[in-house]
Amino acid sequence: xxxxxxxxxxxxxxxxxxxxxxxxxxxxxxxxxxxxxxxxxxxxxxxxxxxxxxxxxxxxxxxxxxxxxxxxxxxxxxxxxxxxxxxxxxxxxxxxxxxxxxxxxxxxxxxxxxxxxxxxxxxxxxxxxxxxxxxxxxxxxxxxxxxxxxxxxxxxxxxxxxxxxxxxxxxxxxxxxxxxxxxxxxxxxxxxxxxxxxxxxxxxxxxxxxxxxxxxxxxxxxxxxxxxxxxxxxxxxxxxxxxxxxxxxxxxxxxxxxxxxxxxxxxxxxxxxxxxxxxxxxxxxxxxxxxxxxxxxxxxxxxxxxxxxxxxxxxxxxxxxxxxxxxxxxxxxxxxxxxxxxxxxxxxxxxxxxxxxxxxxxxxxxxxxxxxxxxxxxxxxxxxxxxxxxxxxxxxxxxxxxxxxxxx
Amino acid sequence: xxxxxxxxxxxxxxxxxxxxxxxxxxxxxxxxxxxxxxxxxxxxxxxxxxxxxxxxxxxxxxxxxxxxxxxxxxxxxxxxxxxxxxxxxxxxxxxxxxxxxxxxxxxxxxxxxxxxxxxxxxxxxxxxxxxxxxxxxxxxx
Numbered sequence: 001x002x003x004x005x006x007x008x009x010x011x012x013x014x015x016x017x018x019x020x021x022x023x024x025x026x027x028x029x030x031x032x033x034x035x036x037x038x039x040x041x042x043x044x045x046x047x048x049x050x051x052x053x054x055x056x057x058x059x060x061x062x063x064x065x066x067x068x069x070x071x072x073x074x075x076x077x078x079x080x081x082x083x084x085x086x087x088x089x090x091x092x093x094x095x096x097x098x099x100x101x102x103x104x105x106x107x108x109x110x111x112x113x114x115x116x117x118x119x120x121x122x123x124x125x126x127x128x129x130x131x132x133x134x135x136x137x138x139x140x141x142x143x144x145x146x147x148x149x150x151x152x153x154x155x156x157x158x159x160x161x162x163x164x165x166x167x168x169x170x171x172x173x174x175x176x177x178x179x180x181x182x183x184x185x186x187x188x189x190x191x192x193x194x195x196x197x198x199x200x201x202x203x204x205x206x207x208x209x210x211x212x213x214x215x216x217x218x219x220x221x222x223x224x225x226x227x228x229x230x231x232x233x234x235x236x237x238x239x240x241x242x243x244x245x246x247x248x249x250x251x252x253x254x255x256x257x258x259x260x261x262x263x264x265x266x267x268x269x270x271x272x273x274x275x276x277x278x279x280x281x282x283x284x285x286x287x288x289x290x291x292x293x294x295x296x297x298x299x300x301x302x303x304x305x306x307x308x309x310x311x312x313x314x315x316x317x318x319x320x321x322x323x324x325x326x327x328x329x330x331x332x333x334x335x336x337x338x339x340x341x342x343x344x345x346x347x348x349x350x351x352x353x354x355x356x357x358x359x360x361x362x363x364x365x366x367x368x369x370x371x372x373x374x375x376x377x378x379x380x381x382x383x384x385x386x387x388x389x390x391x392x393x394x395x396x397x398x399x400x401x402x403x404x405x406x407x408x
Numbered sequence: 409x410x411x412x413x414x415x416x417x418x419x420x421x422x423x424x425x426x427x428x429x430x431x432x433x434x435x436x437x438x439x440x441x442x443x444x445x446x447x448x449x450x451x452x453x454x455x456x457x458x459x460x461x462x463x464x465x466x467x468x469x470x471x472x473x474x475x476x477x478x479x480x481x482x483x484x485x486x487x488x489x490x491x492x493x494x495x496x497x498x499x500x501x502x503x504x505x506x507x508x509x510x511x512x513x514x515x516x517x518x519x520x521x522x523x524x525x526x527x528x529x530x531x532x533x534x535x536x537x538x539x540x541x542x543x544x545x546x547x548x549x
Contacts (some may be wrong), residue, residue, distance in 0.1 A: 317411070348445075386470045
């Protein structure tokens with residue numbers, strides 16, 4: 001089989017829409033174009049029926065009831081709705097929220113905004129493997145705690161948090177539990193009742209559905225979660241999210257959820273096999289490379305590796321026919337290396353040297369071989385021109401060096 | 409991020425990668441930057457003591473493509489220059505030659521710092537003639 005370049009290995013960023021999903025969506029752009037809120041003619045009924053089918057498909061993927069699915073514009077909105085919605089609704093009960101330092105910015109920045117409005121937020125640290133400590137979580141809980149928001153799987157390192165254990169703690173203490181499950185849902189089994197999750201953010205485009213649509217799972221009983229809306233208007237989605245429903249995308253989201261549920265057992269096995277193969281091959285070819293975060297508690301399709309003594313952006317430049325992403329500062333506008341990797345205590349130098357691989361539905365073994373071989377040759381070349389590698393080989397302990405950092 | 413053709417050329421075919429004997433009295437070594445900032449440059453010059461002309465220059469860089477290109481270009485420019493001419497190289501010359509975008513200007517600053525540090529090390533060695541210079545490559549804090 002020949003390889004088509006460039007190779008896409010950045011499935012955590014987004015995924016292509018599955019052709020079966022596109023097919024399901026198409027009629028809803030043209031002949032079935034009705035507004036799902038039009039109650040008095042067949043165009044509206046047809047659209048509403050399609051939305052309700054999709055709602056059931058999404059609910060089935062996570063073991064929920066269809067009535068517990070609120071469609072949104074995507075997971076960023078879902079995170080905002082969950083956190084701000086609970087904060088406002090339960091303000092009389094308390095003003096304390098617990099989250100974690102490696103959360104997605106949609107959670108962290110939402111919490112930061114609430115802090116300015118008088119809420120108190122605890123950002124739990126993570127351990128070296130990327131997971132929070134349950135003891136630290138328990139210790140952080142107080143009388144005023146109204147919400148725990150901890151992601152299911154991290155978008156950079158793919159590490160799975162102990163969601164079931166967190167859910168049990170939250171339930172015991174009577175605190176609502178939200179999880180940003182964007183990277184996990186459709187990839188690993190996720191059941192809202194087994195995990196005792198009260199709210200979960202979902203995104204369609206991370207699971208071979210279209211961009212611009214997502215959902216928030218909102219538990220309806222035991223307990224019934226109440227949310228203040230953050231978008232006001234016509235009272236769609238049981239008042240929790242006004243705005244005309246994006247029917248074609250919702251239909252696609254539903255189809256993507258149905259496919260994910262059906263294909264997950266086989267697909268996750270295939271992808272973890274390829275991921276382990278990539279990891280083994282790189283370790284065989286190169287010394288001093290380190291996997292960031294737990295390999296045991298990890299999404300099947302994620303690998304995040306630091307290639308010591310090589311800077312991430314120069315590495316990406318050398319593998320420019322492979323689409324991956326780096327935790328290096330230079331790849332973003334912020335000039336700060338990945339806060340997720342820093343939180344693991346890896347050291348900034350290793351954060352600068354990291355590459356995130358996201359495998360997906362169309363990743364082949366040939367592609368994995370190509371990527372591993374290419375990386376091996378580029379890392380070798382860059383190490384040959386790395387003063388750090390030279391010094392390390394001379395036995396100099398880089399951590400004790402006095403570096404000249406002024407002005408940088 | 410789009411790189412200029414010249415940056416890509418230096419990255420693909422870096423000039424003068426390598427190391428000169430750092431204990432040689434005629435070799436000056438500059439080591440600037442820090443791993444946690446994502447850039448470390450080692451730049452070395454070998455000066456002909458009779459003429460004061462830089463005969464050879466080598467570099468090794470840990471950093472992004474622009475940092476590699478800046479130091480590669482610097483070694484090209486250094487060869488054949490006198491020590492004083494070398495000190496006249498400005499980071500803006502590197503920015504212009506490589507068409508570096510604003511976010512990459514620090515790479516050129518680092519290259520200028522590396523040139524100055526290498527020449528300062530050479531001058532220090534010449535001043536300390538006959539004495540053993542320890543840890544020439546050790547950067548000052």
